[in-house]
Amino acid sequence: MNYAVEIKDLDLYFGNVKVLQQLNLDIYKGEFLVLLGSSGCGKSTLLNCIAGLLEVTDGQIFIGGNNVTWAQPSERGIGMVFQSYALYPQMTVEGNLSFGLRNARMPRDEISKRVSRAAGILQIEPLLKRKPAALSGGQRQRVAIGRALVRDVDVFLFDEPLSNLDAKLRADLRVEIKKLHEQLDNTMIYVTHDQIEAMTLADRIAIMKEGKIMQLASPNEIYNRPRNLYVADFIGSPSMNFLHGEIKDGNFLLDGITIPLKGYEFAADSSQGGKAILGLRPEHILTGDNLASATVRTTVTVELVEPMGSDTLIYSTLAGTFIHVRMDGQARVSPGDKVEIGFQPERASLFDPETEDRL
């Protein structure tokens, strides 16, 4: 029994609205799993079901091998961190940290031992006597994490914990959460709509859409081999370019350009050919000195340039489709220029336009 959390055939309906349908998910012990999706995809709902804050319509939830489907949130062995921190405003930091332990009628010296340990890990000792109102956003979120920490649980649930922080603080705390996971080695389930958070933190990412998991895989796998069009489009910024064409005799025909698909690993049998969509990430389109490794080359006209310092984005049209290309930050281009681009077909993705699945 290697799973920390197992979700079996989970259904959740709000009236007639089916938020989660026949959802199955197994999460390994010590794994950092990120639930990623746009708002309304059911990711927070799933987290609330695991926490026991929502009653499921059907299905089972196991935590640490125990069936907790009917258990109270406090009995499930979970700690939870919320987006709005949800600190009790009238209690001090110490009171916030110890509230759950006092509810469990734990001996006083054990409480203070755990509070000081959590405060030590999160470096919030000087704040223990303060009220939440006297803390900054980052400090509040640290206290909220501490509240989960003192409970000494196996599973941590994070519900978009960094969404209320500014960009710099978000990056700092993201690193801290990752460090914390390495230090504690417990299971973490993390809900976010931010793909950078998902890519950087996760051991595995579950991308959700309309209450279903579209793909569950490592960040690397999701980025390089998206299983369907939705995942391909969702991950990556700017998003993947999609070019409509046709597969014929092991080649992809795109408006007069023939692209050999020799190195491409097909996920499905596509010997019969037919219509297909070629997905190319902007950063996988090669320009300048990198062109040497490209097996397919063509020339496009630059329409718009967005210099971003570290790299430069250019907008252009290829085979009647609007495309983004990521160039080196030092590249000097302006609208109207002709630029030679190229790519390696083995790094591209092919999709069936009907089923939207990877080919």
Added chain:
Amino acid sequence: MADTAVSTNVSSTASLRDGPRGPKPRRTFSRRNILLYGTLFVIAVYYAIPLYVMIVTSLKGMPEVRMGNIFSPPLEITFAPWVKAWSQACTGLTCKGLSIGFWNSVRITVPSVIISTIIASVNGYALANWRFKGANVFFTILIFGSFIPYQVLLYPVVILLREIGLYGKLAGLVIVHTIFGMPILTLLFRNYFSSLPEELFKAARVDGAGFWGIFLRVMLPMSIPIFAVAIILQVTGIWNDFLFGVVYTGPESYPMTVALNNIVNSTQGVVEYNVNMAATIITGLVPLTIYFVSGKLFVRGIAAGAVKG
């Protein structure tokens, strides 16, 4: 070229030119201000004059009242009408003034306010946070209840109180006030608890607090303002109540409003305007004090009470 111009401008101080600079000056005697404050002044005078007449009249002796100059200040200030209103004026058969009614009102208001506020706060909390089965139906019935005119229910409640043996007693009136305050107070608390972040409630559940634990240790400390509003609403409402007071209590337990009515509307002997004025002011003193002490919270209470109509 453009690049260099921008970078030099940042470091050097820009030279100001003629024309507007900084905040726009505002004239004290603009047409807008004269209109605004003029209107406010007229309205204030309109509402203050009756109060002035009451205070002035209550400090005059009867001969002076008979002279009919209601706006003139008293020639001889006397507190006799106040003393009489408090302890000697006749309310029906007894002549002990408003004092008895005052203490009756206290005995009615204090328990009614405490009981109704406690029950309504728990109701509101349960409705807002614990969406139990039938919560919406219960809430709809409660809201519907606040639109039923009291007059419709007067007689059924009389029978109800008679059956349980509380008709004509203070306890009966306390129960009536508690029940009739329930819809508006529950609505008030429900809306307040709904406005608190839901995640706080979830966090407390994860922390293992139960129904009462969350209410007493998380919600209650955060809801002092709404309790103040509820108490203000109830104290003024119950203190000013006349209808229930006159219907559900007997002569010994009449609240102050009924006693005041009996003084002012007595048809025997001379009409003592000065005593009537003093009695009216004394009766209005409790809500008035609450108004001055609580300030902004009172306005919120009135706004909440506006739903009651």
